[in-house]
Amino acid sequence: MSARDIAAPVLLVAVLAVLPFFASGTMLNFLVSALIVALGAQGWNLLAGFGGQLSFGHAAFFGTGAYVTALLQIRFGINAWAGMAAGIALGAVVGWVIGFLSFRARLRGSYFALVTLAFAEVLRILANAADFTGGAAGLLIRLQPGFGNLQFPDRGVFLWLVLGCILFVLLLTASIERSRFGAQLVAVRENEDAARALGVDVLATKLKAISLSAAITAAAGCLYMQNFLYLDANIAYGTWISVEVLIASIIGGLGTVLGPVVGALALHGLGEATKLVSGQITGIDLAIFGAVLILSVAFAPNGVMGLRRLFKGRAG
C-alpha cells in the first residue's frame, strides 16, 4: 500500500476530525448520523463494488450488530465494548451463513439481491415477534454516559470513534484493493467462470467478502445503537438502512475506496439541503430530493468519485 493510497483517506478523516472543535450541535449530529451510514456503506461497497454482488438486505447485518450489542448489555450486563465486538463477530457469522446458502446455490445479480432482501425481512418479522429481542416494544439501553459504556456526553468524542472505525476500514479497503484477495474479488466480479478457470476459489472468495462486508456493516449497527440507545425490528432490520447504504455507495462511486464515505455525506447533505426549500407544502422537499438523485445518476453515472476521474482527464 503506497503513501498515495493512504493520503486521501487520512486527509478526509483528518478534515472531519477537526470539525468537533468548532462545529455546531446540528453539524455534529449530522456528521454522526451520516458517518454511521457511511460505515455501513463501506461494508456494502466491499461486497457490491469490489465483489460485484449487490445486496438488498444489508439490514440483516446492521440489525444483527445492533441487536447483539443491545441484548448483551441489557440482558447479560456485558460491557458495551465487548458487546460491540460480539456484534461485529455475529454479524460476520450471519453474513457467512447467508453467503453460504446463496452462493452455494449459484445465485447472482438480481437473484442474489432479492434473496438477501428476503433474509432481512425474515429476520425483521422474527425479531418483531420474539420476546427475546423485546418483541414489538424493542430494546432500550440505559442512559449512562461513560467511556466504559460507549456513551459519550461529548458528541465530538463519539464522532472520533466513528471516524476511527471509518479510517480503519478505509485503510483496510485500500489494502485489499492492492492485495491478492482484491485481485480475486475483481476477477470474480468481472467473470466468475474465467476466474474459476484460473484457479480462483470463487466460493471462498465470495464468502470472505460477504463476511467482512457483514462485519463492517454490523459495526455500524452497533454504533447506531450506542448513539440512539433504542431500537425495534423496523429500525434494526428495516429496508431503510439497506437502501441508504446502497444509494450512498453508488452515489459516491461504486467500487472506490472513498466512495461510500463521500456518498453518505453527499446523500445526507442533500437531504438536509432540500429541507431548506420545503416551504409550506409537505412532500415537496423529498420530491426534489428524488429528482436530484435521478439527475446525479444521469450526470455522474460513476458517482462522485467518478466525476473526479473525469476532471483528471483519465478514461471513464
Added chain:
Amino acid sequence: MMLPLSRRAVLAGTAGLATTLAMPRILRAQPAAVKLGILQPLTGALAQDGELGRIGAEAAAAAINKAGGINGAKLELVVADARSNPEAAAQEVEKLQAEGVAAIVGGFASPICLAASQAAARYDLPYIVDVGVSDAILQRGLTNTFRFAPGFGMVTATALDNLSKLNDAAGKPCKTVVLVHEDGLFGSGLAKLMQTELPKRGFEILETIAHPTPARDMSNVALRIRSLRPDLVIPSSYYGEFVLLARTMRQQRIRPKGIYAVLNGAASNFRFVKEFPDAALNVMDCNHWHDPKNAEALALKKQVEDSGKFWAYNIPLNYSCVKLAADAIARAGGTDRAKVTQALAASEFAGHIMPYGPTKFAQGQNQGARPVNTQVQGEDIKVIFPEEVADAKPVFPVQG
C-alpha cells in the same frame, strides 16, 4: 366656506400623531417572540397523524396569540418534519435547538419521541410528548421529558376496567372475546396484557390474531372471527387495517355484540365515521379524546371541520400540549430552559381541552391523564365513559 378638516378630525389626527410618536416606546417594551418547536412526522408512513398534530398545534398558537400571546409576547411555532423516522427527528431537534426554541412539543410515534427527547435532553430543552404511549419514554431518568397524555400502562388498565364496568352494567352479555391487534408496540403490548387480565375478569379469549401494518388483506381475519362467533371483538389497529377489517366484517355479516377497540386509529376518527357509517356504527374505542363538555374544545372542533378537515384525537391533544407549554413559559417568566422545565414539573394547568383530572406531573407523566371510551352513535362520536365527561349513554350490547 367649509374647512377641509373638521375640528374633530384635527383633534383625532393630533391624538393619532401623538400615539404614533409614543409608539416607539411601546414597541421597545414589546417582548421578543417566543419560539416553540413542533416536531411531527409530516412525511413518510405516519404523515396522516403528523398532519393532524400540526393542525392542533397551529390552532393553539393562533388562539394564544389572539388572547394576547405569552405575557404579551407573540408565540411563534417552528414546525419541523420528523420524516417518520427517529434519526431525522433527532436531527430536527438539533435544528430547533439552534433556532432557540423554548421547548418542543410532539413526536407522535414512540421511537420518534424516544430519540427526540433524548436529543433534546442534551441541551436541557423541555420536550412534551404528544401521543407516544411507550412507558419507556419516561423511564430513562430524563428530567426534560414530559407527557401530558396517558401512557400505555394507564390506557390499557383503563380500557380493561371500563370494559368490565360496561359489561357488568349491561348484565354481562359478553363472555367470549377475539383480540385483533397490529403487531407493533401498542398492539402487541395490549394483547399481552389482555391475555393475562381478561380471564381474571370473567372473559374467555377465543383467539388472538396479530396482523402486520400495512396489511394487504383482512378477509381471513374476518373469516376466523366469523367462525369463532365471539361476543366481543377487541381490535387495536391503525387506520387502514381497521377500515379493511370493519368493511369485511360488515360484508361477511359478522355482527358481534360489541366491537371494543383500544387505541384504534380509525374508531375515533371522523373520516372513518363519515365514509363508512354502516361499518362504524356502534364501534367503541378507548382512546385519547377531547372533553365533549368543554366549550373551547367544541369551538375548535367546529373550526377544524369548517375548514374541511376531519377531527381526530391528535388535534385536541396537541392543542392542549401547546397551551400547556405556553402556560409554563408564561409562569417561568421567560424562555430560560431550567425555569420552563421547573414550571412544567410544577404545572397544574387547567386550560386544556382534554377530559383529564387535575394536572400534576410525577416523573414527567401527567397523573391526571386518562383515556375515555367513545362510541360511534348516529354519525357522531360520543363519549360514553367515564360518566363525569360522558355526553351519551353506551349502546351495549349491540342488537342484531
Added chain:
Amino acid sequence: MYSPEIIAEAVVNGLLTGGTYALIALGLTLVYGVLHIVNFAHGALLTCAMFAVLGMHLWLGVDPYWSILPLAAVFFAFGYGLQRFVIGPSSHGEDRNTLLVTLGLSIILENLLLAAFKSDTRTLGADTAFDVIELGPMLLSRPRLIGFAVALVTAGLLWLLLSATDTGRAIRAVAKEKLGAQLSGIDPRHIFAVTFGIGCACLAVAACLLLPTFYVNPRVGNAFVLVAFTIVVLGGMGSITGALVGGLLVGVVESLGGLLLGESLGQLGIFLIFILMLLVRPTGLFGARA
C-alpha cells in the same frame, strides 16, 4: 383445528387475493424479463394508478370498473414516456444506475402525491363494495370475484399479445437476445418503453380492481412490492403464466399461513418460499432455464 369449510374458504380467499397480486406482478415480471431491471418504482406507480382511479370517480363520476380501459391507455402512455425519456437515458444502460433512478422516481412520485393529496387515507364509498355472492357456506365478496375474473382475462390478453402479435414477438426477441434483435431492425429503446408501458397499464387495471375493496394514501402501493417480487421470482422472471400461477400460489400460501400462524408470522411463509425457490430453482416454476 379448523373445519374444512374454513380452510376451503381461506383457500378461495387466497385465490381471489392472489388474482390481484398476479396482476400487479404481471407488469413487474415483464419489465424484469425484458429490461432486466428491478423496478423500485413499482409500488409508487401502483399508488399513482390508485389515485387516478380515485380521481376518475370523485371528479368525473366514473365507476372504477369503467375506468379500466381509459386508465390502462393513459398509464401505458405514462409508462412509455417514463422509460423512454427518464429512466432509460438517466441510467446509461447500467443496471445499478437504473436501481437508483427507479428509487428516485418512487420518492418523487410518493411525495408529489403527498403534496397534492395530503396524507389522509381515503376510500371509495361505493355500496357495491359490500355485495356478497353466496356459494354454499362461503360468502365471497363480489368485487373480489370480479377482480379475479378480470385478472385472468388480462393475463390471457397479455399472453396473446406476446405470442401472437408482432410487438409481442419483438418484445420476446429483445428479452432473449437484445443484440440480435437490434440487428434485425428492432429498436430496443422503443421495445423497452413499450414493455414498461404495458407494465404500468397492468398496474392501472390492478388499481381499478383493488380500489372498491381497499383504500388509498400516498404509500399504499409499497405494501404490494415485496409480494410482487416474490411472485416474479416464484413464477419465473418474464413469464406471464408464472406470474399468474405464482400470484395465485402466493395468495393461497399467505392465506393458509395467516390462518395457521397468524397474519404476522404468516408473512414468514411467503419469504421462506421465496428463499427456498431461489436456492433450489432460481428460474422459478415457469422460467426459462438459465
